[in-house]
Amino acid sequence: MQIYMKISSVSFDLFSSVMGITGLGLAWRIASVTYAIPAWPGETLIATGLLTFFVLILCQLLRLVRWHSPLRDEWRSRSRRNFFCAATISGFLLSSGVLPYSLKAACLLWIAAMGAQLFFLVCTFRRWVIDELEVHEISPVWLIPMVGNASPSFAGLALGFPGISKMMLFSAILCWALFMPLILWRIVFVRPSTPFTAMPGLAIMVSAPAVICVALSTLYGGMTEAALFMAWTALFFAVILLSLWRRMVPPFTRGWWGFTFPSTALASALIRVDSAQPSLLNHLLALGAITFASAIVCFVTLTAVVRLFSEPVNRRLA
Numbered sequence: 001m002q003i004y005m006k007i008s009s010v011s012f013d014l015f016s017s018v019m020g021i022t023g024l025g026l027a028w029r030i031a032s033v034t035y036a037i038p039a040w041p042g043e044t045l046i047a048t049g050l051l052t053f054f055v056l057i058l059c060q061l062l063r064l065v066r067w068h069s070p071l072r073d074e075w076r077s078r079s080r081r082n083f084f085c086a087a088t089i090s091g092f093l094l095s096s097g098v099l100p101y102s103l104k105a106a107c108l109l110w111i112a113a114m115g116a117q118l119f120f121l122v123c124t125f126r127r128w129v130i131d132e133l134e135v136h137e138i139s140p141v142w143l144i145p146m147v148g149n150a151s152p153s154f155a156g157l158a159l160g161f162p163g164i165s166k167m168m169l170f171s172a173i174l175c176w177a178l179f180m181p182l183i184l185w186r187i188v189f190v191r192p193s194t195p196f197t198a199m200p201g202l203a204i205m206v207s208a209p210a211v212i213c214v215a216l217s218t219l220y221g222g223m224t225e226a227a228l229f230m231a232w233t234a235l236f237f238a239v240i241l242l243s244l245w246r247r248m249v250p251p252f253t254r255g256w257w258g259f260t261f262p263s264t265a266l267a268s269a270l271i272r273v274d275s276a277q278p279s280l281l282n283h284l285l286a287l288g289a290i291t292f293a294s295a296i297v298c299f300v301t302l303t304a305v306v307r308l309f310s311e312p313v314n315r316r317l318a
Contacts, residue, residue, distance in 0.1 A: 010059040011074050013254065015086035017304070018056065020260025022049030022093040024297045026154075027267040027290055029097075034275045034286075045297075046097035053090050060087075078131065081124060082141045085148040088117035089261075092151035099155050107159050110152065114164070117148050138186040140204040146175045147208050153215035162219070169215050176208050199248045200258035202241060210234035210265035214272065223276035231269040235285070238266055252307070256300050263293035 028042030063071045074080050091113025099106040124145055149172035156165030183205070187193075213230035217223050223231075241248055267289040274286040 009070075010056060010063065011070075011080065011083070012060070012087055013080065013083040014257070015053075015056055015083070015090045016257040016261060017301075018049050018053045018090035019086060019093060020257055020264060020297050021045055021052060021301065022090065022097055023261045023264030023268070024293055025049060026093060026096060027264050027271065027293060030268060030271050030275075031286075031290055034271055046094070049090070050094050050097065053094055056087075078127065078133070078137060079139060079141060081120075081127065082144045084120045085117060085124075085145045088113045088120060089144075089148045089151045091116070092148075092154055095159070096154040099158055103159070106155055110155055110159055110161070114152060117145075117152070117168075121145050121148065135186060135190050138182055138190075140183055140187075140201050142179055142183065143176065143204045143208045146172045146179065147204070147211050148172075149175065150208075150211045150215040153219050157219055165215075166219060169212070169219065172208075172215075173212060176212065180205075180208075200255045202248065203259050203262040205237045205262075206234050206241065207262035207265045208234075209237070210262065210269040213269040214265065217272050217276075223272055228273065231273050234266050234269055238262075252303055254304070256303075260293075260297045260300055263289070263296045267293040 022045065025042045025045030025048075028045060029039065031037060032039040032042060060071070075084070091109050095106045095110040095113065098109065149168045152161070152168045153165040156162065156168075187202075209230040213227045213234065216227040216230065220227070267286070270282070270286040270289045274282040
């Protein structure tokens with residue numbers, strides 16, 4: 001029974017841990033190039049993210065074969081279905097992570113993630129069109145598929161897929177521009193308000209423009225005006241959410257992983273801004289962002305590990 005509960009509780013939202021750990025590794029990698037600091041922290045984090053990714057994939061395969069009922073319920077849930085794209089984003093991040101070591105492995109991860117992303121994206125949009133959604137169901141987690149559309153650009157150009165990378169990125173920008181006003185309208189004007197336990201999900205409003213910024217700078221080989229717009233937009237939302245930290249931080253749950261990737265994506269974007277346009281302000285912002293992201297990822301990881309080995313299964317699932 002305990003094994004059943006453990007495996008059945010490994011839902012797709014836990015891939016946000018891979019996103020956070022790997023995203024921090026990639027941020028440290030670009031920081032090591034920009035600021036001439038040691039590269040081993042970033043490479044160690046990427047290796048940790050890769051190991052975590054394969055463990056979670058194995059758990060999903062076991063759920064599919066042996067305990068498929070919780071997986072089916074997760075897929076049918078309007079809100080939780082969005083987190084399936086967390087696995088594809090993890091795949092794109094890891095593809096970029098392993099690219100310096102193995103072109104074939106990076107290409108395999110990228111192609112697998114692209115196939116899954118397109119499948120999840122089509123299914124998600126179909127359900128949005130077919131289902132009779134309520135206004136209060138609009139949520140920042142709707143941005144996860146948009147982040148997934150921008151992520152192929154991280155390694156797509158180096159792997160020889162510039163066309164589909166641009167296509168996915170442009171669709172991400174379009175969807176972000178369309179959905180972001182709806183999400184802000186729902187948060188500000190619609191009741192009931194966002195539940196306290198779901199507040200970490202608001203951090204996705206930071207990661208979406210930050211990822212688009214990194215994707216644009218990667219595809220176009222520099223910090224364009226559009227990329228700068230996205231970087232400052234991500235920073236704007238980060239400042240707003242930091243000012244609401246008392247409302248943003250519920251008691252620790254697995255939802256806290258939602259804080260990790262947005263902070264690392266913002267750090268990656270601001271480091272690229274500092275590299276392209278060096279100044280004291282940009283330098284302080286970049287160093288502050290990667291320090292903050294490192295602290296968030298380390299704290300959430302350590303707390304999650306301690307809870308994993310110290311609390312009963314039934315409490316862990318809360």
